[in-house]
Amino acid sequence: MKMPFENIKQLTDFKQCAGEINISVFKSENRSWLPYFVYLPPNWSLEKNYPLVLFFHGQGGDEGTFNKYVNAEQLNEWILKGEIDPVVIAGVRGDNDRDNVQWFTEENEALFVGENDGEFIRYCQNKFKAGIKNENISIEGHSRGAAGAINYFLKYPNRFSSIVGMGYVSDYTLKANILLGKENLESLKQGKTPLLLEIGSEDSFVRNKQRRASFEIHQFLEEVAVDHSFEVLHGVEHGFDTFWNYYTDEGVINGLAHLKFHEKARKSNNV
Template sequence: MKASTYGFESYNERSDFNNMKGEINFSVFESLSRSWIPFFVYLPPNWSKEEDYPLVLFMHGQGGDESTFNKYVNAAQLNQWILDGEIEPVVIAGIRGDNDRDHVQWFTAENEKLIVGEQRGEFIAYCQKNFKAGTLPNSISIEGHSRGAAGAIHYYLKYPGKFVSVVGMGYVSDYTLAANKQLALENLDALKDRDVPLRLEIGTEDSFVKTKNRRCIFDLHDFLSEHDIAHEFEVLHGVEHRFDYFWNFYTDDGILNGLRHLQFHENARKKEK
């Protein structure tokens, strides 16, 4: 059945993903909370339904959608990292956070049902069933940019230990800071006990920081440090607000930041084994 039936003219609903290996592809799935939802998925080059894979959930920012990751990340590069042994095979997937791209909020009740739910979120369950991703304990991570970073941080603070690692890039959603601090205080003991690796990044050239004085990521870093909640925080030189600047930033070790993120998630998974 064509996705145009559901209002997404460029997508088809898929049931067979065997021809999607080593690519970033798009489809739709039906949820109870938000009806039909577009999503992207990257499957590793040697993906097999007989194997279990870790899952990295990507949350896009305001104005973005399920195509954001594909615009700036090369599937061939992901394949090469896996084939060269830089990272283990991993499934990366993400949904459109809202059909109104300017008002997307990852912490709405509808989106929470997709990400966490009572036992597991609807999209998580879909990935487990169709991609064999995130099926094993401590094998699901979240990575978010801008409002997606606000979402990733929300899930880190509200559901300690639900995800094995979290990366937030360009967190400038100042209006969420008070609620996130409150979540941290409510779950302080659990956050310390679970000790989930959290990495926060902001760029020196972030326009929201420079022109609008959006400083919530700095305030959150100070707050987490004050309450002895372990995390990494780095200001990336020359990086602007856009997702591609974060992903394609070269670290002091000469590797792409995107690879460092995937290795960060992998190291967190290995720590939990």
């Protein structure tokens, strides 16, 4: 079936999609037809349950952003070599107006934290057997996607297994996010959801526009004693690809380090 926009084909059978990143659409009650991408691991089967990593793209991005910078063969290799367990990675287009995407709008919240887990999460559970429990759902957000990921961390403590925010420079969201942190402080202090914040040392929004969101949310969380990790990545610019392809001090590609971070959190929560 061809949709009336951008010639995106609606996939209904994913049996031949294991080990690939595919783009499709689903019918959303809150946002009409909604484009999304999904990565299914090698040997994916409806007979098994899988953890789910949600990817929130930044301003100007869409359902193709992840696939633009991440190669399915890279993910396949990590899984087949046993470096990480099989995982499903998926994400939707945040808004048809890519310049105004906000992940915390009422329509988007209904996709991820609405009634009965959220509409897109239910879709992933039914279609891909992914994210069956909250303990198996993580969020990976970049730029405005990081602003959204942090919003869900602060507004819905313990709803997700783990959260990574890369390149959080959306200073206009700071006031609201700090208010959420204060409102939910006790739950956040007792929470089991690890948060990892990363900012690049060469981020143009920080260097040229004095955006301080990453540093200020880190300072706030430190002051109120909410456990989290904060890293400045040397040489990294603002683009998602520079975060994903950065090599950690341990010599590991950062994308793999993130997936290991999510996996460690899942296994800790499921003990």
